[in-house]
Amino acid sequence: MLQKKWRMTNQRRVILEELRNSKEHLSADELYMRVKKKLPNVSISTIYRNLEELAEQGLIRKLGPQSIQKRFDANIQPHFHIRCVKCGRIDDVPFSMVSEVSQAIRKTTAMVEKITGYDVLGYHLEFLGICPECRKKEEKKERERNGR
């Protein structure tokens, strides 16, 4: 398991600094604007590369969905979802499963409004995991690696 050497470049340092100094959660292009003020020659691809790299190292968190594709659901009854982090597949988590959770969330809403100043319209709860198919694939790969 040899590990890639890690270099703390000027760009990387400034990117991390700017992200840490900001109260908001910046998008790649917002961050690009800020870093540019310190390092006018920085490239947008350096921003993207470093965000990936820093997230992989656990120094920052990537928010939102891993897959950019939107998905659509004809079931408009309240229910939650579970998404496979490997393949992007989304399945249902029946509402009965999570009625306790949704009750807890509802109880918290007023407090969230007071603290954040937002009008809360709803929420989005999604479990993340590895779907049965992808787990099988993983296990197969594992066996092949060990087999020879």
Place this chain on the structure above:
Amino acid sequence: MLQKKWRMTNQRRVILEELRNSKEHLSADELYMRVKKKLPNVSISTIYRNLEELAEQGLIRKLGPQSIQKRFDANIQPHFHIRCVKCGRIDDVPFSMVSEVSQAIRKTTAMVEKITGYDVLGYHLEFLGICPECRKKEEKKERERNGR
């Protein structure tokens, strides 16, 4: 408040049918493939337009984030987020606010694994709402509309 007339076209009907017949949550291009089998001349832009339209009418649900841009967070402590549906801005909901919720979620995890067959790795809870700035803008627009 005059309302746009709504026409049930062949394409629209098949799109809705295919979405309702599928157990999974389809992405636009997956749906495109299926609709194409019934209507070979259908265009991908018809799929997109109808998904938007049907979601607006409340006949289907759009899953995942409204904005496709990823955002990044240098705070790697556990906490939840609240996102503005108008402008895409993301703020923190402090962990203390939602410790009750996260406890309820943790208690449910084992059950979710059993039902869905997934290995659950984590979850993502995001409140949706309108941020103070956007609310102010909305109110201003409202006043202007009524004012004259």
Place this chain on the structure above:
DNA sequence: TTATTAATGATAACTATTTGCATTATAGTA
């Protein structure tokens, strides 16, 4: 100080989605 190679900047490519526009088809009316 030098050698290795990780990281960079510039640019092209790519993916998912949206838009413009001329044409077609639906629903309401004569």
Place this chain on the structure above:
DNA sequence: TACTATAATGCAAATAGTTATCATTAATAA
């Protein structure tokens, strides 16, 4: 039933956000 207004379509081009390529630069270990 035919006519009309306009919603919706198909196609192509445009766009947004992100990723890949590649020659060049610079950080680290010897």
